[in-house]
Amino acid sequence: xxxxxxxxxxxxxxxxxxGFAGKLTTMASQxxxxxxxxxxGFEAAALGFTLALAAKWAGxxxxxxxxxxxxxxxxxxxxxxxxxxxxxxxxxxxxxxxRKREDALWAAEQALAATGAIVICALGAQGKPLDLxxxxxxxxxxxxxxxxxxLLTPENGPSAAWTRWRIAPAESAAQPDELGLxxxxxxxxxxxxxxxxxxxxVDWDAHExxxxxxxxxxDLSAAPENGSADPRWARAV
Amino acid sequence: xxxKGVDLRAHKLGLNLAMSLADARAMQPKLEAIEEEPEEDAQxxxxxxxxxxxxxxxxxxxxxxxxxxxxxxxxxLFGGEEKLRMEIVTRLHAQGFGARAAxxxxxxxxxxxxxxxxxxxxxxxDAFAVLPVEALRLDADAAVLLRRxxxxxxxxxxxxxxxxxxxxAGEQAMLRLDQALGRAQEALMPRRPAPPVFVLRRFLxxxxxxxxxxxxxxxxxxxxIEKLDIRGAGVLRAELVLFGVDGRDRxxxxxxxxxxxxxxxxxxxxxxxLNIVGENLNAxxxxxxxxxxxxxxxxxxxxxxxxxxxxAGSASAETISGIVDVLSSRLGAKRVVRPxxxxxxxxxxxxxxxxxxxxxxxxxxxxxxxxxxxxxxxxLFSPGQQIxxxxxxxxxxxxxxxxxxxxxxxxxxxxxxxxxxxxQKYEKTRDYYRVEDKQGRRYxxxxxxxxxxxxxxxxxxxxxxx
Numbered sequence: 001x002x003x004x005x006x007x008x009x010x011x012x013x014x015x016x017x018x019g020f021a022g023k024l025t026t027m028a029s030q031x032x033x034x035x036x037x038x039x040x041g042f043e044a045a046a047l048g049f050t051l052a053l054a055a056k057w058a059g060x061x062x063x064x065x066x067x068x069x070x071x072x073x074x075x076x077x078x079x080x081x082x083x084x085x086x087x088x089x090x091x092x093x094x095x096x097x098x099r100k101r102e103d104a105l106w107a108a109e110q111a112l113a114a115t116g117a118i119v120i121c122a123l124g125a126q127g128k129p130l131d132l133x134x135x136x137x138x139x140x141x142x143x144x145x146x147x148x149x150x151l152l153t154p155e156n157g158p159s160a161a162w163t164r165w166r167i168a169p170a171e172s173a174a175q176p177d178e179l180g181l182x183x184x185x186x187x188x189x190x191x192x193x194x195x196x197x198x199x200x201x202v203d204w205d206a207h208e209x210x211x212x213x214x215x216x217x218x219d220l221s222a223a224p225e226n227g228s229a230d231p232r233w234a235r236a237v
Numbered sequence: 238x239x240x241k242g243v244d245l246r247a248h249k250l251g252l253n254l255a256m257s258l259a260d261a262r263a264m265q266p267k268l269e270a271i272e273e274e275p276e277e278d279a280q281x282x283x284x285x286x287x288x289x290x291x292x293x294x295x296x297x298x299x300x301x302x303x304x305x306x307x308x309x310x311x312x313x314l315f316g317g318e319e320k321l322r323m324e325i326v327t328r329l330h331a332q333g334f335g336a337r338a339a340x341x342x343x344x345x346x347x348x349x350x351x352x353x354x355x356x357x358x359x360x361x362x363d364a365f366a367v368l369p370v371e372a373l374r375l376d377a378d379a380a381v382l383l384r385r386x387x388x389x390x391x392x393x394x395x396x397x398x399x400x401x402x403x404x405x406a407g408e409q410a411m412l413r414l415d416q417a418l419g420r421a422q423e424a425l426m427p428r429r430p431a432p433p434v435f436v437l438r439r440f441l442x443x444x445x446x447x448x449x450x451x452x453x454x455x456x457x458x459x460x461x462i463e464k465l466d467i468r469g470a471g472v473l474r475a476e477l478v479l480f481g482v483d484g485r486d487r488x489x490x491x492x493x494x495x496x497x498x499x500x501x502x503x504x505x506x507x508x509x510x511l512n513i514v515g516e517n518l519n520a521x522x523x524x525x526x527x528x529x530x531x532x533x534x535x536x537x538x539x540x541x542x543x544x545x546x547x548x549a550g551s552a553s554a555e556t557i558s559g560i561v562d563v564l565s566s567r568l569g570a571k572r573v574v575r576p577x578x579x580x581x582x583x584x585x586x587x588x589x590x591x592x593x594x595x596x597x598x599x600x601x602x603x604x605x606x607x608x609x610x611x612x613x614x615x616x617l618f619s620p621g622q623q624i625x626x627x628x629x630x631x632x633x634x635x636x637x638x639x640x641x642x643x644x645x646x647x648x649x650x651x652x653x654x655x656x657x658x659x660x661q662k663y664e665k666t667r668d669y670y671r672v673e674d675k676q677g678r679r680y681x682x683x684x685x686x687x688x689x690x691x692x693x694x695x696x697x698x699x700x701x702x703x
Contacts, residue, residue: 048703
């Protein structure tokens with residue numbers, strides 16, 4: 001048999017949106033994403049996923065991390081040594097803490113005016129739910145200045161975000177006597193103009209600033225749509 | 238007991254400061270005497286000095302009863318020197334203080350004329366010469382000594398051969414004379430550090446509204462930038478002082494992370510700050526004057542401006558410093574921070590945060606943590622939160638532990654990493670473990686003290702891995 005023409009193999013290439021890597025490529029050009037814990041106790045994982053995205057996308061304009069006090073106090077203060085090891089550029093990181101939610105949102109809006117910036121807007125669990133208008137404003141600012149906003153909130157209300165992710169930690173893939181790479185079970189619960197309800201298990205390689213999707217995750221993502229196919233989820237506290 | 242002060246009425250009755258209270262009482266049995274309160278007097282003088290800052294930022298305390306005001310460049314705002322002097326005196330009278338004031342080219346001269354002659358006419362030196370020697374601001378002994386030498390007026394000292402003044406009285410008298418006549422510099426310490434550049438405006442009518450304050454601020458910013466332009470400097474910190482008709486003033490300060498030399502960015506900071514303090518301005522009595530001080534200035538670097546247009550990367554950095562300014566002025570400088578790594582072994586001290594304003598111009602790379610440093614959490618609790626360890630292996634990580642009322646089962650652990658405490662602070666050695674629970678959550682745990690030191694070692698969660 002003669003070898004296939006090159007053009008033929010191109011047709012067989014996966015759709016750009018297939019897999020986590022493809023999803024990530026699409027996301028990189030979208031202005032607003034929302035990330036939250038898949039359940040109580042998973043706040044650190046949701047933050048980890050957010051920070052990984054920020055580290056991956058950070059350009060010369062750097063990262064602004066604006067949050068309300070409630071979002072900082074509960075889970076401990078950001079720790080520069082750990083952040084650097086996580087892949088964040090310390091020389092291009094600014095953290096702004098606000099007493100009130102409206103100030104945190106305002107700070108995020110201001111920071112979005114830096115073209116190319118990655119702005120993390122971290123909200124706590126307390127307070128009244130975020131209204132659609134607030135996330136629309138973030139979207140508007142991000143679009144206008146070609147910056148990107150990662151909205152970190154445990155809430156599930158209406159949102160103008162392009163994607164919404166629910167994050168739980170995933171078991172380490174390393175040997176029992178060592179902690180592996182940071183690992184997440186990431187469920188895409190909403191996606192503008194694309195399929196939602198997909199789950200991925202990904203490892204974050206801070207050194208390479210890249211995600212690696214685990215093969216087994218493909219099977220798990222085929223699990224029933226109402227979620228908690230994995231018994232570990234049900235026990236989450 | 239001695240008389241330390243007499244009011245105008247007592248003075249007219251012939252009482253003076255040299256008298257004892259008993260003599261004064263003998264002359265005027267109905268005399269009302271109040272015990273001296275030096276501290277209260279000092280406080281009152283300071284209050285008056287603060288009030289005087291509406292005329293100039295450079296006010297020097299001259300206790301027990303004097304003030305120096307440096308009105309260079311301010312008098313024209315009050316209709317000239319004499320009008321300014323009159324205004325100060327009349328308004329102090331209206332507040333119940335007896336006051337005398339004189340304007341002269343040097344502090345020494347002004348001191349003398351305020352105390353020994355109300356009005357200054359003719360040549361300063363001539364008017365000065367007829368004043369008594371006490372007007373030289375001498376120690377009491379020195380004045381007495383001069384009088385014993387037969388020198389009663391300043392003019393007599395001026396005419397006497399300089400060499401005849403030696404030691405003690407002579408030296409002080411000569412210095413004071415030289416200072417008063419401007420032959421020698423006299424350094425006076427203002428009550429508050431004098432701003433290197435300031436602009437002042439007073440209003441024909443008091444202003445009440447936030448809008449009017451904004452308008453005035455805009456004008457002042459314009460004046461200030463014009464002044465800075467001449468000096469080739471930029472603003473790092475500026476303070477707006479609003480002088481209330483009620484005698485109190487409000488200070489609104491803004492910080493910039495890089496020198497500003499344009500009205501717009503400066504105004505943006507003030508607008509942000511005024512929006513917050515808006516309701517707390519207490520403008521019900523209105524403001525009669527406003528001053529804008531540059532508290533810190535920096536030489537304006539022409540190169541920073543040109544760099545921006547050349548390099549696209551620094552164009553965004555330019556915006557970032559503007560954003561840092563705006564965020565800091567609304568949230569507070571301590572709440573807008575950049576990370577900082579320290580050369581310290583203890584995890585709590587190995588890193589910190591500092592104001593993004595302070596790290597201005599800090600484009601140098603923050604060194605990444607040394608390779609030798611083992612994995613650290615992205616969030617740190619300080620202090621660590623104590624946990625209840627349910628089962629443990631001697632000298633090993635816990636198998637199960639309870640934190641925040643929830644039991645967690647450890648499925649994998651890495652460690653220990655021993656971190657020695659600071660012996661000077663009596664900190665115990667810690668054995669750190671990185672553990673993962675059944676749900677994949679990762680913790681940074683430590684046991685306090687060496688194993689076997691106590692029967693039940695204490696365990697803590699020090700941080701969370703993402």
